[in-house]
Amino acid sequence: MANTDDLTRYCEEHREDALAELDAWLRIPSISADSAYQADVRRAAEHAAARMRAIGMTRAEVLETKGHPVVYGEWLGAPGKPTALVYGHYDVQPVDPLELWTSPPFDPQVRDGMLFARGAVDDKGQVVMHWKAFEAHLKTRGALPVNLKFLIEGEEEIGSPNFDDFVARNRDLLACDVVVISDTPVFAEDVPSLTIAVRGLVGWEIHVDGPSGDQHSGLFGGAIENPIMALACILAKLKDETGHIAVPGFYDDVRELTPHERREISELPYDERAEARRMGVPQLHGEHGYHPLERMWWRPTLDCNGIWGGYQGEGSKTIIPAKAGCKLTARLVPNQDPARVTRLIKEYILAIAPPGVRVHVDSFESGPAIVTSRDHPATRAAARAMEKAFGKPPVTIGMGGSIGPVGTFDRVLHLPQVLIGVGLPDDQTHAPNEKFTLSQFYGGIKTMAYLWDELAAGDARGAGIPPV
Numbered sequence: 001m002a003n004t005d006d007l008t009r010y011c012e013e014h015r016e017d018a019l020a021e022l023d024a025w026l027r028i029p030s031i032s033a034d035s036a037y038q039a040d041v042r043r044a045a046e047h048a049a050a051r052m053r054a055i056g057m058t059r060a061e062v063l064e065t066k067g068h069p070v071v072y073g074e075w076l077g078a079p080g081k082p083t084a085l086v087y088g089h090y091d092v093q094p095v096d097p098l099e100l101w102t103s104p105p106f107d108p109q110v111r112d113g114m115l116f117a118r119g120a121v122d123d124k125g126q127v128v129m130h131w132k133a134f135e136a137h138l139k140t141r142g143a144l145p146v147n148l149k150f151l152i153e154g155e156e157e158i159g160s161p162n163f164d165d166f167v168a169r170n171r172d173l174l175a176c177d178v179v180v181i182s183d184t185p186v187f188a189e190d191v192p193s194l195t196i197a198v199r200g201l202v203g204w205e206i207h208v209d210g211p212s213g214d215q216h217s218g219l220f221g222g223a224i225e226n227p228i229m230a231l232a233c234i235l236a237k238l239k240d241e242t243g244h245i246a247v248p249g250f251y252d253d254v255r256e257l258t259p260h261e262r263r264e265i266s267e268l269p270y271d272e273r274a275e276a277r278r279m280g281v282p283q284l285h286g287e288h289g290y291h292p293l294e295r296m297w298w299r300p301t302l303d304c305n306g307i308w309g310g311y312q313g314e315g316s317k318t319i320i321p322a323k324a325g326c327k328l329t330a331r332l333v334p335n336q337d338p339a340r341v342t343r344l345i346k347e348y349i350l351a352i353a354p355p356g357v358r359v360h361v362d363s364f365e366s367g368p369a370i371v372t373s374r375d376h377p378a379t380r381a382a383a384r385a386m387e388k389a390f391g392k393p394p395v396t397i398g399m400g401g402s403i404g405p406v407g408t409f410d411r412v413l414h415l416p417q418v419l420i421g422v423g424l425p426d427d428q429t430h431a432p433n434e435k436f437t438l439s440q441f442y443g444g445i446k447t448m449a450y451l452w453d454e455l456a457a458g459d460a461r462g463a464g465i466p467p468v
Contacts, residue, residue, distance in 0.1 A: 004388065004449070004450050004453060006140040006141065007133075007136050007137065007140060007446070007449040007450065007453075008446060009140075010136040010139060010140050010449075011132070011133075011136050011442070011445050011446045011449055012442075014132065014135075014136075015442055017132075018128065018129075018132045018441070018442070018445060019110075019115070019438070019441075021051070021128055021131065021132065022108070022115070022120070022124060022125055022128045022436075022441075023108045023115075024047070025044065025047055025048070025051075025090075025119075025124050025128065026106065026108045026117040026118070026119055026120060026124055026125075027106055027107070027108065028040055028043050028044040028047060028106075029092070029105075029106045029118070030043070030044035030045075030090055030091050030092055030119070030154070031091070031092055031093070031094050031095070031157075032068055032091035032092075032154055032155050032156075032157050032158050033093070033094055033157060033158050034094060038068075041068050041090075041091060041154055042062075042068070042069060044090045044091070044154070045062045045068070045069045045070075045071050045090060045152075045154055046062055048060075048071045048090055048127075048152050049061055049062050049071050049073070051131060052071070052073040052131065052150060053073075055131055055134060055135045055138070056075070056134070056135065056138045057073040057074060057075050057134070057148075057150070058074060058075055058076065058077070059072070059073060059074045060072070060073035060074075060150075061073075063166075063170075065154075065155075065162040065163075065165070065166045066161075066162045066165065067154075067155050067161060067162045068091065068154030068155050068162075069154055070151060070152065070153050070154060070166060071090065071150070071151075071152040071154075072149070072150065072151055072152075072173065073149070073150035073152075074147075074148065074149045074150070075134070075138075075144065075147065075148050076147045076148075076149075077143055077144065077147070078143065078144055078145060078146055078147045078456075081145060081146050081147060081456060082146050082147070082177045082178070082455060082456065083146065083147040083148070083149065083175070083176040083177050084146055084147070084148055084149070084176060084177065084178050084179070084180050084452070084455060085148075085149045085150075085151060085174060085176040085178070085179045085180070085415075086127075086130050086148060086149070086150045086151070086179075086180050086181075086182075087151050087152075087153070087179055087180070087181045087183075087405055087409070088123050088126060088127035088130070088150075088151075088152050088153070088181070088182060088183060089123045089127075089152060089153040089154065089155075089156035089157070089183065090119075090123075090124060090127065090152050090153070090154055091153070091154045091155060091156060091157045091158070092118045092119035092122070092124070092157060093118065093122070093157050093429075093430045095118050095432070097432065098432075100432035100433070101432045101433055102116065102433055103116055105117060105118040105432075105434075106118060108120065110438070113437060113438050113439065114435040114436065114437050114438065115435060115436045115438060115441070116433055116434065116435045117434065117435075118434055119434070120427075120434050120435055120436040121423040121424075121427045121429060121434065121435065121436040122183070122423070122427070122429040122430070122434065123156070123182070123183045125436040125441055126182035126183060126421055126422070126423065126444065127152060127182070129182060129422070129441065129444040129445045129447075129448050130150070130180075130182065130448050132445045132448075132449075133445050133446075133447075133448035133449035133451070133452070134148060136445070136449045137449065137452060144452055145452055145453055145455075145456035145457075146452050146455050146456050147176075148452070149174065149176055151174065153405065156183075156403075156404065156405065159366055159404060160404040160405055160408070163404060163405055163408050164408050164411075164412060167408050167409070167412050167413065168412050171412075171413065174413065176415065177378075177415075177416075178376075178378040178415065178416050178417070178418060178455070179409045179413075179415050179416070179417040179418070180378075180382075180417075180418050180420060180451070181403065181405070181406065181417060181418070181419050181420070181421070182419075182420055182421045182422070182444070182448070183403055183419075183421055184198075184399055184403075184419045184420070184421030184423070185399070185421055185422075185423040185424055185425055185427065186394075186397075186421070186422055186423070186424065186440075187268060187395060187397050187425070188269065188424070188425065189424055189437065189439075189440070191268070191269065191394075191395060192386045192387070192389075192390040192392060192393075192394040192395075192422075193394050193395050193396070193397045194374070194379065194382055194383060194386065194394045194395075194396050194397070194418070194419065194420060195372075195396075195397055195398065195399045195419035195420075195421065196371060196372050196373075196374050196379075196396045196397070196398065196419070197297060197298070197334065197369065197370065197371045197372070197398040197399065198369065198370055198398075198399045198401065198402055198403050198406050198419070199297075199300075199331040199332055199333055199369045199398075199399070199400055199401065199402055200331065200332035200333070200336065200338055200366065200367050200368040200369040200370075200402060200407070201329060201330070201331060201332065201338075201365075201366035201367060201402040201404075202329065202330050202332065202338045202341055202342045202345075202363070202364065202365050202366065203305075203327065203328060203329040203330070203363065203364050203366070204327070204328045204329075204342070204345060204346065204349070204361055204362065204363045204364075205325065205326070205327050205328075205361070205362045205363075206231065206234065206325055206326050206327075206328065206349060206359065206360075206361055207323070207325045207359070207360040207361075207362070208227040208228075208230050208231045208234075208309075208323065208324045208325060208353075208357050208358070208359050209227065209322065209323055209357060209358040209359075209360070210224065210225055210226065210227040210230070210320065210321070210322055210323065210324075210356070210357050210358075211224055211320065211322050212322065213322050214319040214320065214321055214322050215319060215320045215322075216318065216319065216320075217318045217319055217320050218318060220320055221320060224320060224356060225354055225355075225356025225357050226320050226321070227309060227320075227321055227322065227323055227324035227357050228309040228310055228321060228324040230324070230353070230354045230356065230357045230359075231307070231309065231324045231325070231326060233352075233354060234349055234352055234353060234354075234359070235304055235326065237352050238302055238328075238348075239302065242287065242288040242289075243285070243286050243287040243288055244287055244288070245300070245301075245302050247302075247344055247345055247348045248344070248348065249340075249344050250300070250302075250341065250344060250345075251300070253335040253336050253337065253340075254299070254300060254333055254335065254336060255333070255334060255335055257294065257298055261298075262291070262294065264395075264396075265291050265293045265294055265297075266291060268293065268395065268397075270291075270292070270293055272284055272292055275292070278426065286299075287299055293397075293398075296398075296400040297397065297398025297399065297400055298333055298398055299333060300330060300331060300332050300333050300336060300341075301330060301331045302328065302329075302330045302345070303328065303329055303330075304326050304327070304328055305326075305327045305328065305329055306326060306327040307324075307325070307326040307327075308324065308325055308326070309321050309323060309324030309325065310324070328345070330345065331400060331401075331402065332368060332369050333369045334368075334369045334370075334371050335369075336368065336369065337368070338365040338366070338367065338368050339365060342363045342364075342365055345363075346361045346363055349361050366402060366404055366407075367402065367404050367406075367407030367408070367411075368407055368411075369402075370406045370407055370410050370417075372416065372417050372418070372419060373416065374396050376416050376418075377458055378416055378418050378455060379418055381418075381451060381454035381455045381457070381458070382418045382420045382451055382454070384450075384454045385420075385447050385448075385450035385451040385453075385454045386420065386447050388446075388447075388450050389443045389444075389446040389447040389450060390443050390447070399419075403419075406419070420447065420448075420451070421444075422440045422441070422443060422444035422447065423436065423440065424437055424440060
């Protein structure tokens with residue numbers, strides 16, 4: 001293993017610089033979902049390009065897509081060595097409800113060793129870790145042992161609608177040996193972790209139409225179908241009382257975990273009752289017969305994300321509403337085909353719809369589940385880097401969420417990927433009071449600095465990452 005004392009000293013001596021770097025970027029409200037922030041989204045992209053040029057990348061520029069721009073940077077000063085592509089995103093989630101924030105979401109504040117701001121951990125903070133790790137190599141050694149490319153997206157929080165097209169059109173620009181993504185959490189603060197699986201995502205919007213307009217529930221109640229009740233009947237038939245999804249064929253391609261894999265999960269320090277208390281629910285819930293972590297990482301789900309219909313104002317309005325609707329999403333696991341699941345759910349909903357209403361189903365596909373290899377040399381290099389930074393070897397975990405670009409890199413470029421984030425499960429991503437625990441942030445910088453040495457060195461048997 002390469003001597004990394006120089007990198008360690010630099011990272012520790014420049015902690016305040018790293019925090020200031022992140023603070024400046026977090027002050028730009030780059031909310032990609034809201035067109036009112038379009039100028040701020042671009043300003044965040046230009047800020048990123050300027051910072052990458054300032055820290056020594058030989059190329060850093062804002063590139064256009066059909067939507068929000070991406071930022072590309074590179075340092076290719078290690079000819080004959082492997083090339084890694086670092087992916088991240090600079091766009092952030094909306095901040096609503098604003099009144100639940102303890103401090104303004106775009107005015108970063110440090111409290112009790114944690115930095116609070118929208119985008120702190122998802123994903124500006126984890127991108128800045130890579131910038132500072134790159135800077136550490138360049139300032140201490142004048143060069144890196146590998147070539148680096150950076151691709152920082154501006155639409156991840158809205159499903160990366162233009163990412164596939166951008167990657168497909170820029171294959172040569174993005175050519176590399178491995179993709180490194182830091183947009184994931186660890187299992188717990190004292191349990192460093194590498195993510196080896198993310199779930200896929202598909203979704204539907206159900207529209208239930210009844211009478212041509214709202215009708216008096218006294219005059220017509222009992223004579224016409226109520227769209228809200230019809231929708232409730234549809235939703236009630238999606239799962240049985242054990243939490244099992246009732247759609248025929250839904251589980252056909254779902255792989256059951258091996259006894260060894262289930263034992264790995266059971267040995268993790270997970271307190272089901274404590275997790276329920278943290279989430280503010282009486283108890284955890286889900287498909288019977290599976291550990292909560294297995295349900296979250298390796299089992300598919302089907303959830304209602306929003307529902308509407310009828311009178312929503314104060315007091316009473318006795319009507320049979322003309323319309324009702326809801327939004328559904330399913331998280332998919334390896335081997336499930338998004339197109340097939342999309343079709344199965346739609347067909348099932350239409351088949352069980354009550355005859356007194358008209359039902360229309362719109363759908364979308366975000367991408368399949370992806371599993372990375374825990375035995376790939378790049379994954380082993382990441383494990384060694386994380387162990388050096390955090391003092392203990394990382395465990396391998398799954399992640400219940402979906403990262404669209406992970407699917408893109410797999411599907412379009414067919415590249416190995418390393419998911420090496422350092423956020424915590426309680427970081428409130430997508431919620432008020434998002435934060436990044438600073439010990440994780442600083443440990444993440446060192447992890448990424450060590451990673452490039454480990455990636456260049458290969459594993460203990462000398463089997464490194466062959467350059468393209």
